[in-house]
Amino acid sequence: MIANAVTWARVKSPWVLHFNSGACNGCDIEIVALLTPKYDVERFGIKLEPSPRHADVLLVTGCVTQQCAERLKRIYDQMPQPKFVVAIGACACSGGVFEGNYNVVGGADKVIPVTAYIPGCPPRPEALMDGVVKLLNALSPPKPKKQPKQPKQPKQEEPVETPTPVEIKPIIEESKVDAKK
Amino acid sequence: MPKSKIDIIKVIESKLENKVQIQLGQLGKAVVVTNNGFHRDVMKAMVDADEYTAISAITGLDLGANLGVLYHVRTSNSFVTLRAEVPKDNPKIQTLTDIAPSATFHELEVTDLLGVVFEGNPLPGHFVLSEYWPQGVYPLRKDVKASEVKLNPPPAEDTEEPDMGRVVKIIVGPQHPALLEPEKFAVTVDGETVTKVEPRIGYVHRGIEKAAESRTYLQDVYLVERICGICNVIHGCNFVETVEKILKTEVPSRAKYLRVIALELNRLHSHLLTLGHAGLEIGYETLFQYFWRDREPIMDLIELTSGNRVYSSLMTIGGVRRDIRESDIPKIKTTLVDLRKKLPFYRKIYEEEPSIRARMKNVGVLKREDALKLGVVGPVARGSGVDIDVRKDEPYEAYAEIPFKEIVYTAGDTWARMNVRMDEVEESINIIEYALDHLPAGPFRVKAPRAVPAGEACNRVEAPRGELFAYVRSNGTAFPERVKVRTPTYANIPAFLKTAIGESIADVPPNFVSLDPCFSCTDR
Numbered sequence: 001m002i003a004n005a006v007t008w009a010r011v012k013s014p015w016v017l018h019f020n021s022g023a024c025n026g027c028d029i030e031i032v033a034l035l036t037p038k039y040d041v042e043r044f045g046i047k048l049e050p051s052p053r054h055a056d057v058l059l060v061t062g063c064v065t066q067q068c069a070e071r072l073k074r075i076y077d078q079m080p081q082p083k084f085v086v087a088i089g090a091c092a093c094s095g096g097v098f099e100g101n102y103n104v105v106g107g108a109d110k111v112i113p114v115t116a117y118i119p120g121c122p123p124r125p126e127a128l129m130d131g132v133v134k135l136l137n138a139l140s141p142p143k144p145k146k147q148p149k150q151p152k153q154p155k156q157e158e159p160v161e162t163p164t165p166v167e168i169k170p171i172i173e174e175s176k177v178d179a180k181k
Numbered sequence: 182m183p184k185s186k187i188d189i190i191k192v193i194e195s196k197l198e199n200k201v202q203i204q205l206g207q208l209g210k211a212v213v214v215t216n217n218g219f220h221r222d223v224m225k226a227m228v229d230a231d232e233y234t235a236i237s238a239i240t241g242l243d244l245g246a247n248l249g250v251l252y253h254v255r256t257s258n259s260f261v262t263l264r265a266e267v268p269k270d271n272p273k274i275q276t277l278t279d280i281a282p283s284a285t286f287h288e289l290e291v292t293d294l295l296g297v298v299f300e301g302n303p304l305p306g307h308f309v310l311s312e313y314w315p316q317g318v319y320p321l322r323k324d325v326k327a328s329e330v331k332l333n334p335p336p337a338e339d340t341e342e343p344d345m346g347r348v349v350k351i352i353v354g355p356q357h358p359a360l361l362e363p364e365k366f367a368v369t370v371d372g373e374t375v376t377k378v379e380p381r382i383g384y385v386h387r388g389i390e391k392a393a394e395s396r397t398y399l400q401d402v403y404l405v406e407r408i409c410g411i412c413n414v415i416h417g418c419n420f421v422e423t424v425e426k427i428l429k430t431e432v433p434s435r436a437k438y439l440r441v442i443a444l445e446l447n448r449l450h451s452h453l454l455t456l457g458h459a460g461l462e463i464g465y466e467t468l469f470q471y472f473w474r475d476r477e478p479i480m481d482l483i484e485l486t487s488g489n490r491v492y493s494s495l496m497t498i499g500g501v502r503r504d505i506r507e508s509d510i511p512k513i514k515t516t517l518v519d520l521r522k523k524l525p526f527y528r529k530i531y532e533e534e535p536s537i538r539a540r541m542k543n544v545g546v547l548k549r550e551d552a553l554k555l556g557v558v559g560p561v562a563r564g565s566g567v568d569i570d571v572r573k574d575e576p577y578e579a580y581a582e583i584p585f586k587e588i589v590y591t592a593g594d595t596w597a598r599m600n601v602r603m604d605e606v607e608e609s610i611n612i613i614e615y616a617l618d619h620l621p622a623g624p625f626r627v628k629a630p631r632a633v634p635a636g637e638a639c640n641r642v643e644a645p646r647g648e649l650f651a652y653v654r655s656n657g658t659a660f661p662e663r664v665k666v667r668t669p670t671y672a673n674i675p676a677f678l679k680t681a682i683g684e685s686i687a688d689v690p691p692n693f694v695s696l697d698p699c700f701s702c703t704d705r
Contacts, residue, residue, distance in 0.1 A: 020362045022385045024701045026410025026491045028361055029454065033480075036473035052356075066311045066332055067384045068363055071355050097404055101388035102320045103310070122410065122491050 010056055011136050013045030017055035017079070021072050021108065022098075023062025026122035027089040031059060039125045046132065052078040057135070060108040063091035063098040069105045076112040084115040086135060088128065093117045187231050189256045196226040208639045208652075209253065209260035220252060220263050224280050233257035233569070235556030236277065237641070238650045238667035239287035241295035243323045248272050248297050252284075253639060253650060253667075255556075260575065260641065267297060276301035283556025286674060287667070294321040294390075309383040309704060320391055321663075347371060351686070355384050362700040370686050378681050380674060386704040393664035398424055398633055401664065403494055405651075408666060409702040410491055411454065414447040415644040416666070417496035422577060423653045424498050426638035430629045434621045436500035437579040441616050443487060443495050444578070444642075445609040449520075450479045451645035452602040452609070455697045456527070459599055462690040463540040468530065475523055478516045485509055500626030510617055517610045524607055531600060541596035545680040545692030548593055555675040559647020560605070561696055564598035566591035571643040583615050595695040602697075633657070644669050646697045668702035 020028050034041045035048060049055045052075045064072055076085065087108045090096035095106040108114055116138075118131035190203060190211055201223060202214040215223055227234045234256045242249035244266065252263040267274050276299040277284040288299040289308040296319035307314060313332045318325060348371050355363035363384040369377035389408055393401045406417040418440055425432060432440075457472025480490050486505055487493030495501050531537055547557070552565035562569050570587045572580040588604040590597035635657040641650045647669030654663040673696045681689055 018361075019356055020385070022363070022387060024385075024407050024410040024413075025362065025699060026407075026413070029410060030491070032361070033473065033477070036477070037470055038474065038477040062385070063387060065384060065386060066313075067386070068355065071363065071384075075356055097407055098387045098389075098392065101392050102325075103386050103388045121407075124490060 007139065011139055013047065014056045014132070014136060015047050015049040015054055016057040016059050016132075017049050017052050017075070018059045018061070019072060019075055021060055021062040021068040021092070022065035022104070023089065023091060027061040027092070030122045030125050030128060031061070031088065034125050034128055039129065041129060041132070044129075044133070052076075053080065055079050056083065057132070058083065058085045058112075059088055060085060060092045060112075060114075061088045063095045063101075064105040064108055064111055066103050066105060069111050072108070072111050084135060084139075085112055086116045086118060086131060087114045088118050088131075089123060090119050090121045093119050096121065186258065187256075189227055189231060189234075189259055189261060192226055192230045193223055193261075197222055208251070208262035208637065212262045212264050214264050216265070218275065220265050221275055221277060221280060223263055224252070224254070224277050227254060227256060227261075228280055231256045232553055233567075234281065235283040235553065236281050236287055237556070237648065237672070238652070238665070239284065239291050240652045240663070240665040241291040241297055241321060242654065242663055243295065243321065245269075248295055250274060250291065250297055251652070252277070253652070255569075255648070258574070260639075262639065272297045273300055275299070278302055281556070282554050283672070283675070286671065290671075293319075295319050296322070307383070308381075309386050311383070320388060348376070353689075362698075364700045364703075368681070368686065368689065373685050373687070375681050375684055375686055375689065378678050380678065382674070382700065383704055385701045389705045390664055390666065394660060394662065397659050398498060398661060399631075401661065402497060405664070405666065406492060406494060406496075408668065408705055409699055411451050411699055412447060412644050412646065412649075412702070413492055414443050414487075414495065415642055415649055417494065418444060418578075419640055419642045419644075419649050419651045419666070420653070420664070421496045421498050422642065423638050423640040423651045424633065425629070426640060427633055427636045427653065427655050428498070428629055430499055430627065432500055432578075433624045433627055434579070435504075435623045436625045436627075438616045438620050439501045439505060439625055440496065441579045441583065442505065442613055443483075443501070445613045445616075446479060446483050446486065448645045449606060449609045449613075450476055450483065451697075452606050453479065455694070456599060456602055456606075459541075459595075459691060459694050462694045463536065465534075465536055468537075472527070475520060478519065482513055482516055485512065497626065499629035500624070502626070504625045505620070513617065514614065517613060521607065521610050524603070528603060531596070531603060538596070540688070540691050541599065541695075542594060544595045544688045545677075545684065545695060546592070546594045547676055547680050549591070551679055552593070552676070555679060556672055557647070557676045558669045558672050559644070559697075560598050560601040561647065561673050561676050563588060564590050564601045564695075565593035569648070571641050571648050575641065577640075577642055579616065582619075583612055585612050585615075595691050598695040632659070633661070646670055646699065646702070647673065666705060668699075668705065670697070670699045670702045673697075674703065 018031055087093050092108045098104045116131055116135045120127055200219055204212045213223055237255040238253045240251040247266045248269055250265045254261050288302050289304055291297050293307055293309045351368045353366045355365050365381040367379040368375055393404055396404055402417055405420040406413040408416045453472050453476040457469040460468030484490050487495045547565045549566045552562050552567045568587055568589045573587050585608045588601050590601055633655045635655055637654040639652040641648050649669055650667040652665040653661055656662040677693055677696055680692055
């Protein structure tokens with residue numbers, strides 16, 4: 001029962017932390033644009049949270065640089081369980097154009113487990129929204145069908161008891177898909 | 182204050198006759214070949230003759246047995262390069278920081294990436310690379326393979342800071358609510374007053390200059406654009422202009438106008454972004470939301486004219502990759518008119534709103550002489566009464582044909598710097614409207630040769646944040662031998678270090694954001 005409430009709260013109002021691990025600001029500005037009047041993701045309850053201690057979802061942008069790798073790992077460790085990581089942009093997904101440079105580690109998944117990938121250089125705000133919504137859908141339990149005579153339907157396992165984030169299938173999202181509102 | 186009309190080449194010739202060799206017409210107005218020691222004399226002569234003299238950038242070169250050091254110097258009416266060489270086994274050269282303080286950070290970067298030791302530079306240690314970077318490995322040297330560098334293991338425990346009594350060291354970053362990007366500033370405060378700021382950049386250093394050496398010129402256009410996601414168009418433009426200088430390709434005039442339109446749309450969105458961001462930093466979130474609301478139509482225009490919101494790679498060697506559609510011009514114009522109608526409202530907010538005046542007026546004052554000495558560029562310099570704008574000083578593309586005003590404020594505080602941007606928004610709208618009305622007919626692209634002849638060129642343009650500099654050296658192969666980019670934000674860091682001292686810790690965020698910081702530009 002409590003688990004249901006927690007999942008419900010998490011799905012309805014995920015607090016996200018944004019960490020730039022060496023990005024060019026392209027993705028970062030698009031994330032900030034999500035909060036502004038045109039896209040306004042706060043209407044879905046998504047809130048940008050400055051502290052890792054309060055965050056549910058970590059949005060990572062950028063090819064992870066040598067200096068940031070250690071810091072990214074530390075921020076991930078500071079987040080409370082369960083936690084989810086979304087790699088935003090081609091760089092965070094795989095290293096992008098910077099793959100193989102002397103100061104670059106590569107994609108975010110070389111340092112921390114990543115739940116969902118949103119490619120694009122940078123992904124459009126619509127793609128970002130779609131990616132986050134898909135992540136939330138993956139977290140929420142399937143709705144019980146309207147059969148009042150069978151109230152105790154077995155539900156799927158909920159990801160409350162410290163799942164390793166890799167258990168959730170990576171959601172590959174095309175960068176140019178327009179979100180259907 | 183009017184700029185001097187001094188011919189700096191004559192000054193150098195008269196003061197250092199026969200000691201230096203002057204090659205006219207290369208890398209700016211001329212290259213002055215200086216043997217060890219004479220670069221200081223030349224610089225001294227230039228600083229004495231012209232108050233606008235500042236080091237714009239320092240390029241390090243790996244020339245085999247020697248390391249080359251190119252000092253790119255900006256004066257009031259020209260741009261010259263001092264060339265010096267040092268042997269690789271003993272790469273020592275005397276610093277210029279005592280003559281031109283603007284050299285400090287540029288010298289540090291060359292030390293970090295190429296191992297040239299500038300004797301007398303006051304700042305020690307790594308500036309761009311990680312603390313754990315192996316000793317004696319300099320990534321921009323040709324014998325260093327990017328994939329073979331192994332970092333030293335980090336120490337197990339962070340060292341504790343000693344107790345300093347009432348003086349407290351506040352570490353801001355790399356992950357911090359006030360910073361959108363990872364960078365570290367150690368701010369020492371005595372009570373509420375800032376006494377020292379130690380910057381530590383390099384968290385976003387991706388090694389783009391080295392990576393550019395292993396890609397073809399055309400691939401580099403896409404790579405160089407990704408230095409910065411905000412002002413990407415100008416980075417692409419600067420690089421292709423530099424390569425066109427080596428190729429001696431003349432771009433058709435329609436392409437020049439189309440480039441100006443793309444550049445000014447980019448400047449519009451960048452300035453609106455910063456004006457809004459300043460609101461966020463002083464806790465005035467409404468202003469932030471308003472500005473970003475009005476920025477979205479500009480993003481739509483960028484998408485309409487170039488094909489994508491952020492990275493469109495419009496610039497290519499020989500012109501632009503796509504023409505503007507005749508049917509789109511009315512939409513562009515109406516959007517710009519809408520934005521212009523909103524500007525008086527924002528002006529009024531910046532002029533009259535008490536919270537803005539309290540947090541920005543007389544905060545972070547950078548005096549004119551300091552601005553000149555530190556070599557700051559762009560709106561930061563123009564907010565302090567220094568009238569430098571590459572679009573006026575050394576017109577590129579179609580800027581020579583387009584009338585516009587150079588915005589200069591003299592107060593030098595945060596408020597003045599933001600108002601420079603506010604007025605430039607209006608000027609950018611005027612420029613785009615003029616360019617659309619006077620768009621020449623003809624091709625928008627010429628076929629540029631794929632093979633780039635051996636040679637070198639440097640170029641500078643006015644990015645939204647100030648003068649952006651690029652240097653490209655070609656050795657006749659398909660790949661450039663050296664690509665150097667000096668971004669305006671890198672040149673503006675000293676301004677923050679200067680203005681933050683003696684102010685309240687609470688004034689650090691608005692002061693800092695008024696420089697329009699962009700660390701992905703700064704670090705490359």
